[in-house]
Amino acid sequence: MSGSAMSTATTSPGGATAPPLNLPAPGARERRRLSPAFGLAAPGTLFVVLALMGPLALMFRYSLNRFVPGQMMVEAVTLANYQKFFADSYYQEVLATTLWVSALSTLLCLLAGFPVAYFLVRQASDKWKGRLLLLVILPLLMGNAVRTAAWMVILGDKGLFNAFVGAVGLLPVKLMYTPTAVVIGLVSVLLPFMIVTLQSVIEGIDANLEAAASSLGASHLTTLWRVVLPLALPGILAGTMLCFILCMNAYATPVLIGGPSFQMMAPAVYQQVAKAMNWPFGAALAFVLMAVTLVLTTTANILVQRRYRRWSE
Amino acid sequence: MSDVILQSIVKRYDATTAVDNVSLTIRQGELVALLGPSGCGKTTTLRMVGGFIPVTEGRILVGGRDLTALPPNKRNMGFGFQNYALFPHMSVGENVAFGLQMRKLPKADIAAKVKTALDRVKLSHLADRLPKQLSGGQQQRVALARALVIEPDVLLLDEPLSNLDAQLRNEMKLEIRNIQQQLGITTIFVTHDQDEALSVADRVVLMRAGRIEQMGAPDDLFERPASHFVAEFMGVTNLLAGTLESVGRFRLKSGEVVAVPVAGLSGDLALALRPERVILDGTDEALLANTLSAEVEFATYRGLVIDYRVRLPSGVTLIARRPSPAVGGPAPLSPGRAVRVSWQPEAGTLVPV
Numbered sequence: 093m094s095g096s097a098m099s100t101a102t103t104s105p106g107g108a109t110a111p112p113l114n115l116p117a118p119g120a121r122e123r124r125r126l127s128p129a130f131g132l133a134a135p136g137t138l139f140v141v142l143a144l145m146g147p148l149a150l151m152f153r154y155s156l157n158r159f160v161p162g163q164m165m166v167e168a169v170t171l172a173n174y175q176k177f178f179a180d181s182y183y184q185e186v187l188a189t190t191l192w193v194s195a196l197s198t199l200l201c202l203l204a205g206f207p208v209a210y211f212l213v214r215q216a217s218d219k220w221k222g223r224l225l226l227l228v229i230l231p232l233l234m235g236n237a238v239r240t241a242a243w244m245v246i247l248g249d250k251g252l253f254n255a256f257v258g259a260v261g262l263l264p265v266k267l268m269y270t271p272t273a274v275v276i277g278l279v280s281v282l283l284p285f286m287i288v289t290l291q292s293v294i295e296g297i298d299a300n301l302e303a304a305a306s307s308l309g310a311s312h313l314t315t316l317w318r319v320v321l322p323l324a325l326p327g328i329l330a331g332t333m334l335c336f337i338l339c340m341n342a343y344a345t346p347v348l349i350g351g352p353s354f355q356m357m358a359p360a361v362y363q364q365v366a367k368a369m370n371w372p373f374g375a376a377l378a379f380v381l382m383a384v385t386l387v388l389t390t391t392a393n394i395l396v397q398r399r400y401r402r403w404s405e
Numbered sequence: 406m407s408d409v410i411l412q413s414i415v416k417r418y419d420a421t422t423a424v425d426n427v428s429l430t431i432r433q434g435e436l437v438a439l440l441g442p443s444g445c446g447k448t449t450t451l452r453m454v455g456g457f458i459p460v461t462e463g464r465i466l467v468g469g470r471d472l473t474a475l476p477p478n479k480r481n482m483g484f485g486f487q488n489y490a491l492f493p494h495m496s497v498g499e500n501v502a503f504g505l506q507m508r509k510l511p512k513a514d515i516a517a518k519v520k521t522a523l524d525r526v527k528l529s530h531l532a533d534r535l536p537k538q539l540s541g542g543q544q545q546r547v548a549l550a551r552a553l554v555i556e557p558d559v560l561l562l563d564e565p566l567s568n569l570d571a572q573l574r575n576e577m578k579l580e581i582r583n584i585q586q587q588l589g590i591t592t593i594f595v596t597h598d599q600d601e602a603l604s605v606a607d608r609v610v611l612m613r614a615g616r617i618e619q620m621g622a623p624d625d626l627f628e629r630p631a632s633h634f635v636a637e638f639m640g641v642t643n644l645l646a647g648t649l650e651s652v653g654r655f656r657l658k659s660g661e662v663v664a665v666p667v668a669g670l671s672g673d674l675a676l677a678l679r680p681e682r683v684i685l686d687g688t689d690e691a692l693l694a695n696t697l698s699a700e701v702e703f704a705t706y707r708g709l710v711i712d713y714r715v716r717l718p719s720g721v722t723l724i725a726r727r728p729s730p731a732v733g734g735p736a737p738l739s740p741g742r743a744v745r746v747s748w749q750p751e752a753g754t755l756v757p758v
Binding site for chain 1: 488491494507508676
């Protein structure tokens, strides 16, 4: 605990005066120490700037161009593509679908992932923790498309699920090419990310805190609610954002499991760019998607940070 | 009222036995120190009393009530953790209020009790601080206030002083003892530090490899160790193996025969002799019964005292402790110097090996 370091730095044991906080002063020494780290970070930073910002800038420029059928892209500076998005209710519906499917999938990931992560950290023995964690990550070793194809086999009208339902004597359920199927597919893809993120944060919560709450009279549920969840908030935020962003940009799952009538944003972008050859509108769609994702995740971040900052720094 | 009774407590993990048949009765208001080296089972025992570790065999009774199967939140015990385990996201006041909130007390009562509890540890002015803004000693006092505010039947403290520096440790030791006596609360205090156990406890229970090696008043363990292990743990540095030759005559393995107090023991024994009782170049007649010639091997300067390691002709070494010149002791002896080593027969204690 930082307490031992603090005790030497603070004032009288009575503590009548406010003990000064033991924060590192932003002195010249700190700044000098920064430079080797910066040197190490430079190649990576440079790569990110070139490989990420470059195409992004290019796409943004495209989104301001004009699309003329037959001529494809024509140099221009116009907001027409963005106006088209806001004028066409079809694309707004696509965005709405993307949002609710992402929100629901993320929520389900959180609800399903937290108990697993908590169990891994607190209940599993060291021997089993590694094995179970590997099991959690295992689906990620499989290609996205392969995994999704497997879901098609399971969820199809004559798939494994309906075979089971039929065997039990119930009527078959239409799952394939429904939003439900897409959500199932997305949760299965994203759950490992959520579990691994939460696991690392819960690992950092001192088990004695839960013991302390218990000795003070708190039940398991109260301890979870008043001690574990607030302390896991940074992990919950990180996992939620990670899942939500991946959902918003999901391509293979909505295309393969959602079918042709189910539209989400990422496939719509692809549709415009690769099928309609409408690069300017595709680029505009991509930027709308990015902006919405960015605004939502940043807002969530700020809201959570505001509660969390008081004691985290 | 709240006597704590441990009945043949056993804790087994797969192949190892962490706590092996520990029975102990702690009277209402008594402070018992569980003392021992790391891995002796003292913390496991404490955690079993607190309900954090299930008991493999045996029963735990408090005030006649069997608590063995109850979870911690149904035991009404205050627990002080080695690392304090303060909730980092709650202020000092919220930390102390937590247990009262769990008991669903009215808000006004909670505020009043929190105030009283923080006053008791002299921290009411820091109620709005977060734990990380406090020093180690202050955090410890908050932890104590939090454990005591729920008016527990028993207070359990796990190495409460081990994370504090020496000066603060002394201060906290007195404070804990003081509060414990004021409230008359039955307390179990786990420590690996014999000095801490001796100065704070009514009774000391020395554990070794999951069993109770010896229990008794502090002076019992310190002055009348019942075994080689206890003597060693209580800071006796000279333990000379040998056998009784006749009543009051003890033959060391190395051959010397020395005078010892009369004891009803036999077989392989060890003579336990505190370094403070070993006198170098003494002139007192009473010492003549045990006087051997030796050579100073080396000296360790320790501030108030100097420890000399001396070697007898047979090769046996002894530690002799003398006041250093800083406190008016004799001039230091240099290594290689021939000395007479002596001690009064009653200074030694015979213990089974």
